Amino acid sequence: MTYTLIIDEQQTNTVILPASLQAAGQTAAAFGSLVAPCRVISSPRLTDRVIVAHDVARCLSIPFAADVHVFLTDETVHFGPLVGILTAGFTKSPHRPVGSRSFFFAKLLAQEKRVGGFAFLFGAPHIDWENGMANGYFYTERGWERHTVPLPNVVYNRLPNRRIEKEETFQTITKTLQTTYGIPIFNGCFFNKWDIYRRLAAHPEAQPYLPATSAHVTRQTIEQFLARYHEAYIKPADGSLGRGIYHLAKKNSGYECRFRDEHGELKTMPFPTAMAVWHHLLAHAPLHRYVIQQAVPLLAVNSRPVDFRVHANKNEHGVWQVSAIAAKIAGKQSITTHVNSGGIVKTLEEIFPDAAEREIVLARLSDAALTLSRCLDEASETLIGEIGFDLGVDQQGRIWMFEANSKPGRSIFKHPKLKEADERTARLPLAYAVHLSKTAITEPEALWPW
């Protein structure tokens, strides 16, 4: 339930709540990290509005009137939530604050209206630690606007890449926000493939979805994997977009290795022995940062292998839900189904015209994604709000998990039939942020059990 927050120029030192929110001795109002003492009353004449006296609004640095959630504690009435989206790479242009990613964030922030509250974009240079304030970028009907606001109730991490995430500046920021201010941060970090595998493999519910994987790419593991599974992938543990992936297959005469060279050309090289394969890989890739994974014979459409991108998000109740499913058909001559190597995105309807068949696959993929999300969430020390899974269906109908991405790409959403899923996946992180803010305000012990 959201309320329209109105800033009243006549009133002073007062907050008026609608009758449905009964004031019970609260003596202050809060916005983000700021608290202002004031008179809190309820009025039977208000139904869906809250009135905030202008001096209280100014004191709390509420940037403008908007639809908000209201959370009550014993002493304080909280308006918001104030959600900070942390990123990097700011430009000096007021119309294009984060360069080519500006519209990506504009779309995300535009969903805030449907969710309620205030969301803004900020980076390291915009935090004023001395005063506990942030000068953030808001996206309004007039475009990008800067407003100085308190530190947020929650932070949604949208740092663009692993390198920046590891920088000391950001390590310090996230640590200070969490420990000093008690601000929860979700989607704290990029997943590492091996780390994910290790955590999930320890979970009996998740284990059946995992293809055999090893963090040791050696002559022995190459031999073992190919003897057992006939085909395997060698891929970077920290990679994304399908870069630097090798496909190995056992042939009568030895081994075959397929990969894209530095010009993006598909290359196929034969090797007599596993040792020869390993030597070749060793010379071309930092194998200590690679994993070897069993290749699964995938379901095929028009004799092209298909895998599935399944997005799972925590919703406004903090519960996992499947928010998008798309199929990716591999390019004609491709190692993977990644769109930039010629893959094509299709909807389940396009792939499975038969409704009964489609329902079965949909149910299996959803079950797998929800189970894996819960398992990952349990096994993780950080708060996760969204995961993009790459799942496969093998020729026996079994579901396999190839990858889990904490910051899934959005290229599938260019498909016209995935328009609603596009908006849903942009809206849900903000909906989850509301849930998280409420938890942080009303039952912080639930968030910081350790």
Add this chain to the structure above:
Amino acid sequence: MSKQRTMAVLTEIHETSEQPSFGSIHHFCEELAAYAKKRDLFFYVSSPTLYLEGVGYQRTESGWVKRGVPSADVVYNRLHSRKFERSPLFAELLAQLAKENGSMFNHRFLHKWEVHCHFERHEYLHPYLPKTALWSGKDALEAFLGAFPSVFLKPIHGSQGRGIFCLERSDGGICLRHSTSASTAVYRSFDALASALQQHIRTPMIIQQGLELRTLDGRPVDFRLLCHRVRHNDWRVTSAVARIAPPGQFVANLARGGELMAVNDVLRKWYTRVDAFQHKQLLKDIALEAASVLALEAEGLYGEFGIDLAIDIHGQPWIIEVNTKPSKQTDAAAPYQTIRPSTKAIIDYSLTLMEEKE
């Protein structure tokens, strides 16, 4: 052996002389034919009537030759008559294409009001959309004139800057100008203006917030960005030009005597190098977002749009309008011998559509 991939351009053909003429896109068809040949694509130009008879013009070394042609996998719709797209013959053509599992882009003309409605559904585009309403009488117009110093009235089916009214509040009343007749009249009262307008408005119009555009030598400037679809619903800007309105005019369309300039040259006259770069990128970003949204929202396939943008005196960019059959004259800066990026884009998109079906 799979069937030869086939692409057809559908347009109005004038068959009076020995060689056919494809009107304003004749040169463009030559280019398409040349590039199609390179990409091993069977290519011809046809009209709706000829297409239904299985006849088209194929480019040979001796010129365009009329002959029997196979049905097309992909049809590029360059018909210039909105009226025709509403005719039974066009419906018959669509049915025929559907039966043969052929695809057609652009599906049809999109008029100004439906384009606006498609954009409006996407809140993140709101900062770039001038306030717009469908003309339904003088009340809405009065509200617009109360809210903005100037207001435009544009026919929803208009093109090339024809038939546009510009209304401006001035000390003596309201000044009314017309883009085609270049006439100016000042009305003392709103009612006098409204009754004069009522007589002129015979087609559906939109009312649009007037913008204080940045100018060059006092002449308003707008930007035409040609956007093409590439693989997987991605869009690319294939050409961009600035158009400077002729002195005394308020529209910059070429057909109205506008003058072309390079986008960079215009932006550099207004901004520092760094700011000019950001503004150029922003124009591109907005055009690409606009193209993606339209392709997503509108029924049928779209592979190209001409997106008209402008920048106001505060540096805010605006989406002025979208052309679904963009002129091929604005990106003719390169000599005709070379194949323009927009030509390649049309062929590449057609090939993508074929691949997706294979």
